[in-house]
Amino acid sequence: MARKICVLVISTLFATSLYSQKTLQLEECRQMAIAHNKSIQIAQENVKVAQQYKQAAFTQFFPNFSANAAYTWNQKSLSLLAEDAYLPVYSLNANGTPNYGASWNNSWTVVNGTPVPLDANGKPFNPSTSPDKIEWKNKALLPKEAMEFDMKNVFVGTIGFTQPIFMGGKIKALYDIAKYGEHLASAQQENKMTELLLEVDEDYWRVVSLESKVALAKEYKGLIAKMDSDIRTMVDEGVATKADALKVRVKLNEADVSLTKAEDGLNLSRMALNQVCGMPLDEKYRLADQSLDTKTVEPQLIPIDQALANRPEIKALTQMQSIAKANQKAMFSRFLPNIALTGNYLVSNPNSFNGFETKFGGMFTVGVVANIPLFHFGDKLHTLNAAKSQYRIATLELEEAKEKMELQIKQSSYKTAESLKKQTTTQHNIDQAEENLRYATEGFEAGVITSTDLLAAQTAWLSAKSENIDAIIDVKLCNLYLEKSLGTLKAPAANNTIKK
Numbered sequence: 001m002a003r004k005i006c007v008l009v010i011s012t013l014f015a016t017s018l019y020s021q022k023t024l025q026l027e028e029c030r031q032m033a034i035a036h037n038k039s040i041q042i043a044q045e046n047v048k049v050a051q052q053y054k055q056a057a058f059t060q061f062f063p064n065f066s067a068n069a070a071y072t073w074n075q076k077s078l079s080l081l082a083e084d085a086y087l088p089v090y091s092l093n094a095n096g097t098p099n100y101g102a103s104w105n106n107s108w109t110v111v112n113g114t115p116v117p118l119d120a121n122g123k124p125f126n127p128s129t130s131p132d133k134i135e136w137k138n139k140a141l142l143p144k145e146a147m148e149f150d151m152k153n154v155f156v157g158t159i160g161f162t163q164p165i166f167m168g169g170k171i172k173a174l175y176d177i178a179k180y181g182e183h184l185a186s187a188q189q190e191n192k193m194t195e196l197l198l199e200v201d202e203d204y205w206r207v208v209s210l211e212s213k214v215a216l217a218k219e220y221k222g223l224i225a226k227m228d229s230d231i232r233t234m235v236d237e238g239v240a241t242k243a244d245a246l247k248v249r250v251k252l253n254e255a256d257v258s259l260t261k262a263e264d265g266l267n268l269s270r271m272a273l274n275q276v277c278g279m280p281l282d283e284k285y286r287l288a289d290q291s292l293d294t295k296t297v298e299p300q301l302i303p304i305d306q307a308l309a310n311r312p313e314i315k316a317l318t319q320m321q322s323i324a325k326a327n328q329k330a331m332f333s334r335f336l337p338n339i340a341l342t343g344n345y346l347v348s349n350p351n352s353f354n355g356f357e358t359k360f361g362g363m364f365t366v367g368v369v370a371n372i373p374l375f376h377f378g379d380k381l382h383t384l385n386a387a388k389s390q391y392r393i394a395t396l397e398l399e400e401a402k403e404k405m406e407l408q409i410k411q412s413s414y415k416t417a418e419s420l421k422k423q424t425t426t427q428h429n430i431d432q433a434e435e436n437l438r439y440a441t442e443g444f445e446a447g448v449i450t451s452t453d454l455l456a457a458q459t460a461w462l463s464a465k466s467e468n469i470d471a472i473i474d475v476k477l478c479n480l481y482l483e484k485s486l487g488t489l490k491a492p493a494a495n496n497t498i499k500k
Contacts, residue, residue: 036278310487
């Protein structure tokens, strides 16, 4: 009586422990993995980086405003004269013309009827070619200090803008590259998401498979243990030999080893799933598909072109092709002139806008700047040819990827259909193996079948069950791979942050 009570208490505690464990759905595992995975977070940041680069490229269409300022201290001031200067002073006639006779001290003579001045030696000279021989009556003093300018402290400032007018399409090409770069980052994020979902699903169904294998190993061990108990009773009664008992004991030991291997594999697989989902490695839980339902929803087949359009790899390669095309346009723009509108306001101290003044003064300037490439020793031509080759490479890579992915879709469809047939076949094998085991057990208990035949029937039943588990999991994985090849393997809606 006490033994029954103990067994009841242990069973109750075990059931309570199982009930207290949380149950995880496949979608929950996906969501936790997406929230925890660092690669997804990095991909999301890369999308933000690409968006910022795109916005930065868009600003190049607008004018660029800038301000500059400078201060310079000079040791010396600026002087236009080395010494005091004397300027000649003319006497004027009534009509305002110079009166040379009244302005010069030179003596005069008449040569061929024309008055000509005489130099200090009494020789006639031409004042136009020899002005140094002129003796002025009056001179004005121009002191050196009057032509000195205070340049010891110089302040200069400017504020202006530059507006591109025509850059040969360079700005548009660079903006397109940034835009395609954003789309590329989104496609790479989607690809990371798909790879993560694939990894989560594989780990999830691996745990489900091993849980079923552990349960099967325990059930098989129970059959062998019952047979071991029966054969020992038969040995005691003299209707079986010790050799029969040893054969059963060996099978029981093998069942123990198989159960241990299955449990170890289950623990390792559960750790891998925990790591992907961001849970503690030793956390225990139940999986919603632990019962291993044989009902499977097959992915809906879609046209090849639509499937290829869904694939993030194709989206990424398409953007790479577009980037290469835009880069080719950017290289071609280097052959074309660049025209820009400029405007500035210049201020300086000292300034010369109203004489030389040691105070701030400024003015506005507006102009058009043009740069026309003339000769570059083939530099621009080589870079253009390289850009054309890069575009052809991107096109070939895209075409090659489409061919391989089309083959992958065909193979995945074939493997999915094959796995369904295998599942149906293994299910029939289970029915036959269970019937064979029932007949063998009844025959053994009736003494008309040997222990060897019963062990063979049990082994066949174990093999059929194990193959059926593998077939069911294979159907799940083949459907998963088919979804990925069709591009329909998507993240849960609540966490699907991919920008379209």
